[in-house]
Amino acid sequence: MIRIGSLALVVGAVLTSPASAQSDLVERGDYLVNGILACGNCHTPKGPSGDIPDKAFSGGASWDEPPFKVTAPNVTQDKETGIGNYTDAELKQLLRKGVKRNGERVAMVMPSGFYEIMTDRDIDAVIAYLRTLKPIKNAVPEPIYRMAQGHPVPPGGESPYTEAMLSGKVQQGFYLATIAHCMACHTPMGPQGLEFATKLGAGGRDFPGAWGLSVSRNITSSKTKGIGGWTDDAIKRAITQGVSNDGGKLNPPMGFHYYATLAAADLDAIVAYLRTVPAKE
Template structure:
C-alpha cells in the first residue's frame, strides 16, 4: 500500500473511526465484507434524520463518481452531492485536517473495494446548521503545527471528536464556550443510556487526578480509573479504533487535555 494510503488508513481507522457510521454491523461487530457501504445506525437530531452513507468507490451507490474535491468537501465542509449534509457528519471536527491528511483519506477510500448497496432513503433535513468547530480547530492545520505537542494533541482530539462528544450541549450543538470538555452529552445505544464524562483537568469532577497512563487506558481500552469497563459508545470506539492510535498521538492528546480549563 502506498504511503499516502497507509496514512489515510491510520486516520480513518485509528482517529476518525469512519467505520462507526459508514460500515454495517453484524452480530460480531462490523461487517467488513460490506465495509463503508453504509451504516446501520440512524442519527436523529432536532432537524434531521440520517444514516451513514456508502463511501466506497461504487459509481452508482457510493462516491466512485465523485471528484477528489467533492469527497474533500464532504469530509471537511459537510457538503454532499445534494447539498448540506446533516450534522451527524462531523465535518466541523475534520476542518483541522492538513491538505496531506485530507488527500490521504481520499486516497485510502479510493483504494477500497466498491460495494453496490441498496439505495438509502434520502435523509430528512430542514434548514441549515451553523458550524461548531472546537476552539483552535476552526481551520486546516499546516504540517508545522503537528510538530508542536499540544497543537498535535488538539489536532488528534478534534479528528477523534473527543471535544464534540465530551462537551455540554445546547440545542444539539456542543457548547464550547461554557462546557468545553465538561461532559454531559447523552448517548442512547442498544446497550443503554450513557452520559459523556468530564475530561477536563478538574481534580474531582474530571481527570485531573488521573495519571497519564490511566487516561491512555481509558482512551485505548475503554476502562475507567477504577478498572471498570466504560459504556458504549466509548468502549466500542476505544477497542475498535483508538487502540490503534500511535504512541506519539496518544501522548500529544493527553498533553492537550491537560491544558483544557478545568470545569465542574
C-alpha cells in the first residue's frame, strides 16, 4: 500500500511540470482579478454598456476628493504608461503595502490594505495574470496628493493568510470578502476613516457616477435593516446578478458583473461569512 501511494506521488510530481504550474497560476489570477477582486471596476475605462473590453486595464475611474485627485492608472504591461517596468517584488509591495516603485504611497482609494491578507499563492497568481495583459499605451494624469495617504487595513486582515487558515467555510468567506474589499464600500466613513470597529457593514456611503447616485446598503445580519432575513439564494442573487431582495435592480459600483463568475463554493463561503457579521441597525 505504502509503495503504491508513493508511486502515485512520483507520477503526480512528473505531471505537474513548471509550465503547467505557471498556467495554473495564471488561471487562478484570471479568476481572481476578473472576479472577486474586480480590479477592472476601477482600472478599466467604462462606456455606456460598462467595461470597454479592448481597453481593459488601461486606466479608468477618477476621484477628486479632499485627500487626493487621482485616476486609477494603466496596469497593462506597457513599459512607458503601464506597469511593464515593475518587478514582481515591486508589484507585491504595491499590492500588499500600497507603496509605488518610486517610494510614494498610493492614494488610499487603491484598496491595498485589503490585500495584506492575500495568501502568497494568490498574490503570485495576480501578478502572473497581470504579466499576460497586452501592453496598451495610455497615460493617465499624474496623481495629486493633498495630504499623507493612509493605508486602512480591515480588522483580521493584518497579515497574509496561509492555506491552512482557509480550511473553514466562514474563514474562507471572510478571506474572500476581505480581498473583495466589500466592507470598504459597505462601511460608513467617519472623520477618522472607515468605521470598522463600530459600523462594519452598515452601509450608507455615497457613490456618484454615470449611473446617478448609488448608496451602499446595510449587509450586516440585521433582520430589519440588513440581509439577516434574506434566504441564501436571495443574497447570492444580489451579489452575482445585482437584484435586491425586493426584485429591485442594483447599480454600480456594486461589482455583480465581476462576481457573476464566482465558483459555487466561494459564493457559499461568502454567504456563510456575511451571516456572522454582527447586526447594525
